[in-house]
């Protein structure tokens with residue numbers, strides 16, 4: 580090698596040029612791989628890979644993400660979380676098709692004008708979760724409303740007491756419609772509910788907005804041939820039992836009320852389910868005068884299960900505030916392919932609508948051009964003609 584070096588020019592002889600070219604190419608490649616653009620590319624890929632790993636290991640509840648963006652943990656800050664409703668989206672990609680999807684994130688708070696109240700996001704989602712778990716053509720419903728007298732209502736201002744109310748309601752339905760379970764001595768130790776039941780917590784009455792009137796509603800599923808009428812004396816026995824339980828909250832109670840109805844026609848069953856799954860609304864929330872009640876709803880009852888499944892349905896669980904895994908599963912059932920969670924991103928329908936195909940409200944497929952691409956004039960025309 581040394582003999583080919585030209586000491587005068589300080590270069591290798593002409594024969595060595597191919598090698599020089601090779602060294603140059605290697606250097607260019609090394610420079611390229613160290614270039615800023617390439618590093619950015621690498622970091623982006625790395626970021627995606629890590630996000631995916633994190634996403635697959637443990638998906639954070641999306642609300643936590645929203646809460647972090649608020650940076651404000653006082654009550655007012657938590658109430659105003661609803662201003663983040665539909666401002667972010669989950670970016671998903673199709674495992675088979677590589678299609679890009681965006682699912683907008685709803686705040687899913689009952690005091691949000693979009694998410695709460697009749698026909699809002701939460702109402703639709705609760706109704707769906709019930710309907711996908713039971714075939715209303717196969718069952719009739721017993722419908723109980725377990726009411727609370729005013730002195731007990733006033734104590735329903737903690738998560739603990741509301742949970743206790745749910746567990747008493749569960750004992751009620753187990754006691755009157757469950758199977759007795761015996762201990763070794765032949766004594767009944769408890770009752771087990773074999774039939775399916777759905778329970779719903781309603782916090783406000785229908786007549787006055789913002790007045791706290793908590794009560795538990797129960798739908799008990801019965802086979803179509805079951806006789807559903809109950810006589811007055813049975814109902815009185817039930818009331819006596821309920822009174823005994825509510826004495827835990829107020830010993831001086833002497834009278835409590837339970838309303839009973841049954842539903843056998845499909846349209847009545849459907850109506851009952853719609854009514855029972857209804858969350859409270861922004862009108863209820865705005866009408867609340869006591870700040871402590873607002874705090875209860877916003878802080879203490881965050882993530883509370885207002886709808887619970889018992890007996891044959893107890894393997895089902897439902898929460899208004901879905902996490903990303905649940906949202907992803909819901910989207911997968913719509914597009915019929917496995918989706919990969921990529922990241923959460925800001926979302927603006929107005930800015931991107933040209934590049935989005937709406938699959939259903941709040942769920943979009945991104946057109947192949949992506950989000951940044953400005954549609955060409957020709958394409959606009961083409962869309963217009965179609």
Ligand SMILES: [Zn+2]
Pocket residue numbers: 661664665685686687688691692693694695
């Ligand atoms: Zn919302």
